[in-house]
Every structure is written in structure tokens, then in C-alpha cells.
Amino acid sequence: MHPGSPLVSFRHRHLLGIDGLSAEEITYLLDLAERHVEPNRQGDKKRSVLRGRTIINLFFENSTRTRTSFELAGKRLGGDVINMSTSVSSIKKGETLIDTAVTLNAMHPDVLVVRHPESGAVQLLSEKVDCAVINAGDGSHEHPTQALLDALTIRRNKGRIAGLLVAICGDILHSRVARSNIQLLNTMGARVRLVAPKTLLPAQVERLGVEVFHDMRKGLEGVDIVMMLRLQTERMHGSFVPSIREYFHFFGLDRDKLAAAKPNALIMHPGPMNRGVEIDSEVADDIDRSVIRQQVEMGVAVRMACLEALTRDLPSNGPLP
Amino acid sequence: MSLLFRNVRLLDPASDTDRPGSLLVVDGRIAALDPMGVPEGAAIVDGGGACLAPGLVDMRVQLREPGAEHQETLATASAAAAAGGVTTMVALPNTTPPVDDIAPVEFIARRAREIRGTRIFTYAAVTRGLAGRELTEMGLLAEYGAVGFTDGEKAVADALVMRRALSYAATFGLLVLQHPEEPSLAAGGMMNEGEIATRLGLAGITPAAETIMVERDLRLLEITGGRLHMAHVSTAAAIEAIRQAKRRGLAVTCDTAPPYFALNETAVGEYRTFAKLSPPLRSEDDRRAVVEGLADGTIDAIASDHAPHDQDSKRLPFPAAAAGIVGLETLLPLSLALYHDGRMPLLEVVRRLSTAPARILGLNAGTLAPGAPADLVLFDADRPWKIRVDEFRSKCKNSPFDGRPVQGRALRTYVGGRLLFEWTA
Numbered sequence: 001m002h003p004g005s006p007l008v009s010f011r012h013r014h015l016l017g018i019d020g021l022s023a024e025e026i027t028y029l030l031d032l033a034e035r036h037v038e039p040n041r042q043g044d045k046k047r048s049v050l051r052g053r054t055i056i057n058l059f060f061e062n063s064t065r066t067r068t069s070f071e072l073a074g075k076r077l078g079g080d081v082i083n084m085s086t087s088v089s090s091i092k093k094g095e096t097l098i099d100t101a102v103t104l105n106a107m108h109p110d111v112l113v114v115r116h117p118e119s120g121a122v123q124l125l126s127e128k129v130d131c132a133v134i135n136a137g138d139g140s141h142e143h144p145t146q147a148l149l150d151a152l153t154i155r156r157n158k159g160r161i162a163g164l165l166v167a168i169c170g171d172i173l174h175s176r177v178a179r180s181n182i183q184l185l186n187t188m189g190a191r192v193r194l195v196a197p198k199t200l201l202p203a204q205v206e207r208l209g210v211e212v213f214h215d216m217r218k219g220l221e222g223v224d225i226v227m228m229l230r231l232q233t234e235r236m237h238g239s240f241v242p243s244i245r246e247y248f249h250f251f252g253l254d255r256d257k258l259a260a261a262k263p264n265a266l267i268m269h270p271g272p273m274n275r276g277v278e279i280d281s282e283v284a285d286d287i288d289r290s291v292i293r294q295q296v297e298m299g300v301a302v303r304m305a306c307l308e309a310l311t312r313d314l315p316s317n318g319p320l321p
Numbered sequence: 322m323s324l325l326f327r328n329v330r331l332l333d334p335a336s337d338t339d340r341p342g343s344l345l346v347v348d349g350r351i352a353a354l355d356p357m358g359v360p361e362g363a364a365i366v367d368g369g370g371a372c373l374a375p376g377l378v379d380m381r382v383q384l385r386e387p388g389a390e391h392q393e394t395l396a397t398a399s400a401a402a403a404a405g406g407v408t409t410m411v412a413l414p415n416t417t418p419p420v421d422d423i424a425p426v427e428f429i430a431r432r433a434r435e436i437r438g439t440r441i442f443t444y445a446a447v448t449r450g451l452a453g454r455e456l457t458e459m460g461l462l463a464e465y466g467a468v469g470f471t472d473g474e475k476a477v478a479d480a481l482v483m484r485r486a487l488s489y490a491a492t493f494g495l496l497v498l499q500h501p502e503e504p505s506l507a508a509g510g511m512m513n514e515g516e517i518a519t520r521l522g523l524a525g526i527t528p529a530a531e532t533i534m535v536e537r538d539l540r541l542l543e544i545t546g547g548r549l550h551m552a553h554v555s556t557a558a559a560i561e562a563i564r565q566a567k568r569r570g571l572a573v574t575c576d577t578a579p580p581y582f583a584l585n586e587t588a589v590g591e592y593r594t595f596a597k598l599s600p601p602l603r604s605e606d607d608r609r610a611v612v613e614g615l616a617d618g619t620i621d622a623i624a625s626d627h628a629p630h631d632q633d634s635k636r637l638p639f640p641a642a643a644a645g646i647v648g649l650e651t652l653l654p655l656s657l658a659l660y661h662d663g664r665m666p667l668l669e670v671v672r673r674l675s676t677a678p679a680r681i682l683g684l685n686a687g688t689l690a691p692g693a694p695a696d697l698v699l700f701d702a703d704r705p706w707k708i709r710v711d712e713f714r715s716k717c718k719n720s721p722f723d724g725r726p727v728q729g730r731a732l733r734t735y736v737g738g739r740l741l742f743e744w745t746a
Contacts, residue, residue: 197492198545199485214492238448238455240485246458250493 010309014126014133017142018183026188030152033298033305037156040076040300049308050079053110057083058100059136060116065271065296066136066145070113073303079110097121101128110311114138119176132310134303140174146270147180149302151188153295154225157266162189167219167261168210169195170229170251170278173202173240177270178229182208195219197251199240200231216251220260227268228253228279236277244277254280258289266291323347323360324738329368329699333375334672335688344373346695349738353691368699371732374671375687376408376439376696379652380576380678381552381624383473383645384410384441387428388417393629393716395429398649399438401715403742405650406698406731407625409440409679409686414451415473421446421457426465439736440696442468442684447477447486447497454479456486460493468682471498471552474599474645476534478504484541491547496682498550501534501559502526502600511640513586513601521592523639526601528556535559539566542573550681551575553626555600557610564619574681575619578626578648579655580721582611588721594635594642595721598626601644615673616664622678623670625652629717647715651708653700654727660702661728667702695738702729 010028018026039045055074057067067083074081095103097116104112111132114122119139126133137143154161166185172178172194185192192210194201206212213219220226231247241247248254253267267283267290275281284290327343331354338354345356345363359365379402385393402410412429414420420429420443433441445467449455459470470490476499477483483499490497507530512518514525535551539562542549554560554575566573580588580598585608588596596602614620628645635642656674659665679687686696708725710718734742 198488198547199492203544238457240489242456242458242460242489246461250460 009313013310015144015306015310016123016126016133016135018144018147018180018187019142021187023187023189026148026151026184029148029302029305029309030155032308033148033152033301036301036304037298040297045076046078047076048078050074050077050311053079053311054108055079055081055111055113055307056104056109057081057113057136058104058115059083059085060114060121061086061137063115063136065299066115069296069299070136070303072300073307076300077304077307079307097125098128101125105129105131111307134306134310137176139176140179141176142180143176144180145299145303145306146177147184148306149295149298150181150227150268150270151184152298152302153268153291154266156294156298157291158224161185164190164224165193165222166190166225166227167193167195167223168227168229169216169219169253171200171231171235171240172196172205172229173200174232174235175229181227182210193219193223195251197241216253216257217260220257223261223265225266225268226253226258226261230270230272230274231278248277252276252278252280253283255282258283265289268292268295271296322349322738323352323363324695325356325359325363325365326368326373326699327365329371329373331689332372332668332671333689334668334676335375335690337668338689339668341370344689346735346738349695351689351691351693351695354689366699366733371699371701372667373697373699375675375689376698376734376736377406377653377674378409378678378682378684378686379407379625379627379649380411380622380682381578382410382412382627382649383415383629384412385629386416386432387425391716392631395432395441396436396438397714397716398627399436399441401647401649401713402439403734403736404714404731406653406700406734407439407649408696408698408734408736409442409684410649411468411682412441412443413471413473414444414446415475419446419451420444420467421449421451423458423461423465426462426467430466438741440686442466442682444469444471444473444498446470447472448482451475453477453482456482456489459490459495463493463495468684469496469498469550472500474500476500476502476504480537480541483538484545487541487545487547487549491545494548496548496550498552499534499538501531501538501551501554503530503533506530506533510601511597512589513603515586515604517586517589521589528558528603528607531556531600532558532562535562539563539571539573542571548572548574553578553581553600553624554614554620555581555603555611556607560610560614560619564614564617567619574621576622576624576678577611577615577620578624579652580626580646582608582615583655583658584608584721592639593721594637594639595646595719597639597642597644598646599644612659612664615659621673621681623652623656623673624678625649627715629715630719631717635719646720647713647717648720649715650713651720651722651727653698653731654706654708654729655722657702657729658727695735697735698731699733700729700731704728704730706730
């Protein structure tokens, strides 16, 4: 379906963000992921690509779906996966990020999958370890595997990414998903619109190569993809947005606003959804338009691809079969 | 229903018209200027050369309903407004409860319809409970009729809240109005800081409290975009800051109120609480700067800043007395002094009182254009008379202008072609 990527390997040691990836590299990862989609649907999902490899999921921020997705990805590829979260780690005891990195590094993992509430923390950690590091979300900066799984979902449904018109709607200000998606979609030749109240848009965001709208109906006019973002509860009550009902009235995706988009426009959401805040259940559950569950499925395939790509050229610890 | 005004001086700032003529009203709307023919049975008003202008649009009044009906009601304020030539009022949200939710916006609109007096609009609060912290539902409030957003007599003090308010309002193209006074600097102050306050032993409010807030908000506006209006500016430095901002192209407007160009701080005299205002009456230099700001167009509008307070709120030691004065019935004659003193052409004075505030707020008023609602004031610009507070229709008589000889008064006031007020000598 997709012409094979001209690349045969991934030249980066880490996956810290979409920033810095070329269209070819993104296509390479998507093609690799594509190969995992069907096997993941079969009874026997186990493969041995990562046999002998150790993957540590290091989560400094609560996450269920991303951590589970990475864990499944590692295990399906035959790797040994360890989960560490802040609630059980020595971080609670006051250890610095760098000390944690150095400690873990001494145990010789092959991949560290890291989520951290501070922007830039994952990169800092990557500079202190010998293994590959995958950014599973750092502050408001990047969430590259989310952008990749969104891209794979789009490509599977639309057959391409280039030339599509994509609206990203909601809390852009705090969103690492939005930043990674803006990078990826622009790199792949899609056109990106942002739709949000001005209080949820970062300064000079239009310099990122996007078109900015404050009105959903105008922003969604003629788009192929509607990407909704989650609005955190603590931002709904008078700080960035006055109330849930006002937010839903003006920026919540419902049938009425969706009517401005193309008839076959896809609805996406990185989850977890706030039904009745940024999205109406009627559209979130629309089996013809909503690909929200597909996104979750593609997440595992994309993370398998990323783990595979980053470990392929690593020196092996011993003879691999 | 037709009504012809003839033998009038037509003053229409919206079309820069100032000439003798006639005006025809049909079914509550302006039908024509200098009509060729007059409909059968039209009522005829001979103006005797008096001025016919768009009714005044008073963009800053406190109406006290709901919550303090012993001081003023929409009905009494409407009667006072009509007597002063005002056909549209915009109320501050500092009622009880405050207008920070949809229900009070609808309440005021319904009461205004029932009263059938002057047109009454309301601002809604910028922050819930006028508390300066959480934003109100500006988008929904605007859909329900709020014409702008302000915390009334309180400044939005927190810079981040103000930034977000401007930013959020700009999302919907809405106007934010600021009471420009830095509260931490003005805290405890009772009158303008300076020699007089020092002699009286009253804590002063430095003019810098106004300048700082104006300059801060102009900086914020530069970041956020959108539209900002500064209420009742009173100091030379703040007016200069706004003048410069307008030159830089910022979307800022401002108004002042008659006491700030008709009086200075000496009016406080021996602790006259009727001269206690917020912002306080300023120095003579500041007063002159207000006149200058009006003359050169820096100050866009004149509002009454109508603030009814009963005797119990004013007959108190100066520090304990409420700030503010009634103004609906003195707005026109006090403003006309700018014309009589040769500082502004008559048409310009009318503009600041009608067309300019209507434009700032996006109201269908302040124009004599055919098709516009026939909200009109017929006034004699020259007639001398003396302000008598006991003749006020307003429930409250707290005015420092009692006994002041003035020139110019409203003779007849019409809203939608309906006669609301007729002056009888």
C-alpha cells in the first residue's frame, strides 16, 4: 500500500521529539509500525525482535494508556519490560533526575521510556545515559509517539497525510500532543489549523506554520481531520476558560460544529476524553467518523516500531539467534 | 404614526451634520432629514431653532437595581435620564447580586422592557463576584446581551487575570472596561493626594495610581490584542499615556465624567462629601488636561458616572462617606460648558455624548441616519438655568452641583419616537 521507505535504518540514538525528524524518517517509522498492525490482531502476538533487551518505563507523571501501550509493545517484541513510577521510585525520597538516570544506567537497560511533567527533562536524562531514550511526553513540549500514532491512523484512513487539512482544537497552550502533531503534520505536507480561545494559545504560535482560528465553525470549515485535545479540569473554572458549559458551547465538538468540516472528516482525540467538555459523546462514538479507538490500537504498533528502530543497531550483549 | 420636527438645528455627529432643517419620524424610526413631503396626519413639533440630536448614550451609570432599590431603580433612573436628554444607559454590574451570570442580564433586559423608558443595557462582570480572580462566562453573557465587561468600580487588579480577561474577550471581539486605579496604591485614600489633602488631614490617592494602571493595561493590551476602554480618566499622565498608545495604533478608548472637567480638588472644601468621588477630583492641572484630552479627541466619550447614594451614605465623616455623585440630569449642561467656553464645537460635544459611546459599545444609537431608532433629544444649547437637586427625578440628590448656574437644557426626549420627557419652565 505504501511504497517502501528508502531508509533501511533509523539514524537517531533517541526519540526525543518529532522536531528533527525528516519526512523519510517519519515514513520509515510508520511503515515499520504498519507491519505490526495485523500481527497484533492475531492470537499469537509474540515476536522475538527484542529478546534479551531490557526496557524500563520510567514515568514521573501518572499515565495508564501510554505506559500500558509501551509495556505491551515491549513485551510483544519479546523484551523484558520493567515499570517504574514516581509513587514507588526513589524520586519520592528526594533523588535528583540525574542521579536516577545514572543509577538506572548502571543496570544496563537498552531503552528507557520516559515521561516527565517538566519540558526538557527527558532530553536532560538522555544526555546522562548510554541507552536509547524514548520521550513518552515531557511537560508541554513533545509527545512524539502520540503524533506518530495519529499519523498512522490518518494514513490508514485517508491513504496519505500530504495535502490534508487538519484542525487541532482546544488547549494548545499546555499540549505536547499539539506541538508534536504540528511538527509532524507540517513535515509531512499537511496544512494545520489551530482552533482555540486566545487564552489557550501560546504566544506567536502562528510562527509554527499554522493558521489560527477562534471560532470552531470557521476553523473546521472544509477540514479533513478534527483533532480534539483534552482540557484539564483545573483549567476549566475561571483561569483559562470561565466554565465547562461556556467551553462546550463555543469550543466543544458537537454535530453542529462538525457540520462545517468535510462530510468524511475524521474525529480524533488523544484521550482520555472529557465527554461534555471538549467533545460530545454523539460525535466521539460516531462509528463512521470517530477513529479514537483506532488511535489506541495504532499506539501499540507505533511504539513497537520505535522500540525496534532504536534497538536495531545497538551492539548486542551477546550472540542473538 | 408620524412625527415631524421642523425649524430645528440638526446635529448629527455620525454624518458630521450641523445645519438648520427638519426631521421626519415614522413608526419609531428616523424616516428622513428634510423630507420632501410630510405624511398625512403627522404630528408636528416646531423646534423654534432648538437643537435636535441623537439622544445621549450614557455609557457608565450605576442603577442600583437589583439590590439597592431604596437608592435608585431602573424606573427612577430612566425618568432622570430622560430629563437629562439621555436615551440609552449602560449599567455597571455592581448590583446585588452582581451581574456576573446570565440571569441578572436577562432580569435587567426584562425590567427595561416593562418600564418602557429609556433603553437600558448592562455590562457584565469580568470576574465572578467582582472578586478579581475567576473569569465570567463572557461569551455566553455577550450572547445574552451584555455589551461589555468590567468589574465596575473595582479595578481588575491582578495583572495575570487582566491579561487573561483581555485575551479571552479578544477571542470573541468583546470590550473590556477598566476602572484604572491601582488598588494597592490607592488603598485607604479619600481624595487627591497633595496640599489640600495634607491640610485636611485626609489620606491621599496619588495620581500615579491611575497612571500605573493605565500604563500596565496598555502593555497588556499590546500582548493580547483586543479592545480596552479606560473609564473616567482624570489625570494628565494617564491621558498622555492613552494619547501615545492611540498613536501607536492600540485599540484603546476612554471616557471621562463632567466632574473631572467641571471641578477640581478644591471642591472638597471643608470636607464636602458630595465632592468625594472615585477617582477623586484632581488638581487644576489635571482638570485642564482632561479638557485638553477632550478637545484633541484623546478622550472619546463623556459619561455621567451616575452613582446614586442616599443621605445616610453621604452625611458621614469624609473618610466614611460613599464615593460618587448622581449625574444623569447634569450630564448635558455640564458638558455644554465645553462648547460655551470655546473649547469644543457643539457638534463635537454631542459626539462625545452620543455617537462615540454608541460606536465603542456597538449600539444602534447615536445617529440621525434614516432607519435608525428615533432616539432623540431636542435641546436648547444656550438657555441659562440653575441646577436644583430637589428637582432631580433620581431618588438620590448627592450632587456637588446644586445651585450651579449652567447653560443649555433638554426640552424634549424621545425613545423610539415616543415622548418620554418634556420640559416645562
